[in-house]
Amino acid sequence: MSNLHSNELIAEIINLEAILNLPKGTEHFISDLHGEFAAFNHILRNGSGSIRDKVSTLFSQELSQDKIDELCFLIYYPEAKIQSLKKAQSLPQNWWFETIEQLLIIVRFASSKYTRSKVRKALPQTYAYILEELIYQYDETTDKKAYYRQIIQKIIELGEAERFIADLSYLTQRFVIDHLHVIGDIYDRGPHPDKIMDSLLDYHSLDIQWGNHDIIWLGAVSGSKACLANVLRICARYGNLDLLEEAYGIDLQLLKSFSRKIYQENKDFFPKKNPYRELTTLESTDAMKIQQAMAMIQEKLEGQLIQRRPEFQMDHRLLLDKIHENQLMIDGQAYQLVNTCFQTVDWKQPCQLSAEEELVISDLLEQFQNSPKLKQHMTFLMEKGALYLSYNHNLLIHGCIPLNDDGSFQEISFNKNKYAGKALLDFFETNIQQAFSKPWLTEDFSTDLVWYLWCGERSSLFGKKAMKTFERYFIEECQTHVEEKNAYYSLRNDPQVCQNILKAFGLNEPDSHIINGHTPVKQIKGESPIKADGKMIVIDGGFSKAYQKVTGIGGYTLLYNSFGMQLAAHKPFSDQETAIEKNDDIISTRQIVDRKIERLKVKDTTIGHTLIKETQQLNNQLKHSGQSAF
Known part of the structure; x- marks a missing residue:
């Protein structure tokens, strides 16, 4: 940045200051996957219910519940869902047109909290220009609307509708979740940790x-x-x-x-x-x-x-x-x-x-x-991994202190x-x-x-x-056979103990939490995953089929967006084929952990703090060049 000219410095400062005031992106927390690829893959695709929330928000007044379910599964599994629909009936041209229009509305909504530059970088190269035109459809005048409709019509006529729908679906998945946290135990027990690792290799931010x-x-x-x-x-x-x-x-x-x-x-x-x-x-x-x-x-x-x-x-x-x-x-x-x-x-x-x-x-x-392949997976695990992480006022750790x-x-x-x-x-x-x-x-x-x-x-x-x-x-x-647990596992119910741990890791904010995995929460026996007056959240709820008789559910995940935290408890996953055929979603119940009075912005996050420092450095650089940003 030291080589930037004054005009470039001003433009970069304006850009960073604007980004700082965007809504905080959604974080998705997931833990103790234990090789259960099918359930993990579904949770990753549906964003722990985030996609369903957006579809319902946008279309609850005009689509039946069955149609909302169908649209959700189209976004989760676009190729497989289209084939399933084709088997059941011949899809008329208006279905393709209406579906693309619906997906465009969802993509616009899901991407609205990001900069245009970030959205552009996420677009598949094949249709990047066309997608950018359609996503930023702000002008609804008659002439412009005809222009947009002609683009969609031509996509269908050229036989590219399936591919286009798939691209829009994966863009929705990408925009709904900004960052993924995997809080340990990808391996052992379940049969496909390798497939989980392959998915993580391609994930945009984790x-x-x-x-x-x-x-x-x-x-x-x-x-x-x-x-x-x-x-x-x-x-x-x-x-x-x-x-x-x-x-x-x-x-x-x-x-x-x-x-x-x-x-x-x-x-x-x-x-x-x-x-x-x-x-x-x-x-x-x-x-x-x-x-x-x-x-x-x-x-x-x-x-x-x-x-x-x-x-x-x-x-x-x-x-x-x-x-x-x-x-x-x-x-x-x-x-x-x-x-x-x-x-x-x-x-x-x-x-x-x-x-x-x-x-x-x-x-x-x-x-x-x-x-x-094993070396690739382990190298990635080392590059993206750590024993703990302090991120956005939260301490993420698999096991214990x-x-x-x-x-x-x-x-x-x-x-x-x-x-x-x-x-x-x-x-x-x-x-x-x-x-x-x-x-x-x-x-x-x-x-x-x-x-x-x-x-x-x-x-x-x-x-x-x-x-x-x-x-x-x-x-x-x-x-x-009894394995005596460390005192941490009883003391983590104490708010003061959790506060002391957070302080030791430099987290002194009143809204800080410890987010934990490792020990399955026995919901079936009335155990709560939210402990210590909300300071401790345990999200191991039994993704592994080996644990589900003990937990009574099919796993917990956590969502942290600009409005606060929500804990999702999931029912056990059947299988992908059955889920697609019956629109059988895995999400079951949500619980608010922490509701924010004021909507969180990028400036309130770990990344935001880095951007603030960059802005300060640029302002100092501009000051020494003899100009002011304002």
Whole structure:
């Protein structure tokens, strides 16, 4: 900007000052997707009901509810909806004309809060000029109206109506949501996190806060064999090994051969029911044996890691060396082990991998680090991701801020330095970045710390005293399975505790909130996602089908526009084909979290504060050039 002439400076100042007074764009918050692409894709397309709101506002007086539903689904899934309508009936020319006119009205309305420059940049190149003419249809005189109608008529005559409708629909989706926040856990449990990542790659504006399930995938690609073992075990447990083979091109033959040779049928290791497809007998058998293999490899690798990192204070999780005559000693009590699969354990050196296990895990690590698509997804996750984000007066974090029972920040020492609160999360994030930047280092401190974030007691992503995977597999007594939560999860109901956390992150505004994921809100039992007098909002409501029996709903999302915040509770999603055919939308109920008395503008946002600084710099530059903006 230092090279701008005075006239250019004045024009830029006028432009920035004008932008600052536009309405704040809509933020869309979504969390704990867990590979549930179909539900995520629908929520992304309908903007958590934002599109339906706009269609209803514009057409409730002239269209029936059925026609409003049809128009909404046309915007969500334009190509598929047109084909569905064509199957049911022949679409007359006036349908195409009326539909394009309706969509143009919606696009004009949805784009009205943006600058013309921002709208222009969003237009598809094919019809950019035509779309710009039609979107900015302010002159309704007879001559001009005929001009606009002729453009639409010609589009239909040239057979371009379907493509044009699709472009208008996707523009509506683009303009309805200005920015997307993904508050963690894209990966694990559901079958298609890769498709979610592909969608995010193409999204116009977003950020991601890493979740604990994302971190083990990042850890695996960063060189952590312990994280890698967890990834493989979880994929096998949820019947998603095809994600590795088909989406990411990982050859599992060596692992399958090893597992088939070493392990037998074991009822506790059969994969959970895949909600999207039935596994074949061979797929189920392989998943059952692979899960056993990876559970053992994981236990050994984690044992090695705990031994080389005494600063992690996790000696209580060294379990293989506490097994004697098929019993495990925990806190002085002996528990009989069931469903055991200890064929490869050398009881003299229980944490040592066998030669075959070493070969298997090394082969898998090399493939993970050399999968082009997986590398693309993990690189994007690093570029757009962070452990937390302070944005527009809100603190976005997937898991927790580790707290003591009195609400003070839990402290932990690493390399003779003490960390707590924001400093702890900054330390974790620095090491995640370092581990990812040096994937050839597989047992360095940073790589091991990524694993600690998965299951360490004072991890901001885990938030529990211990992960009881071993106990759940091998001990029947349920009291040993309980994972004690950090004090944060009870104290987050206290407005003062939330205020103290916000203050520690530099958020002192009275309208600041903590927006959280990670722990499913049990709406079915009366739990509220809005806590601490509105200072805390938890938006993990069960996108994952595995959680929906516990939550009673199909997920929460949050919308934050210029009028305030609204929480949306969603019913479980059926499937895309059924939804399109029946116009079966996923949105169910809305709840106002925070209603603004005065409409928020760009100048009230994080981006606005940056623009204000730029304006001040330009004014100073103009002043030194001997002119004034006004």
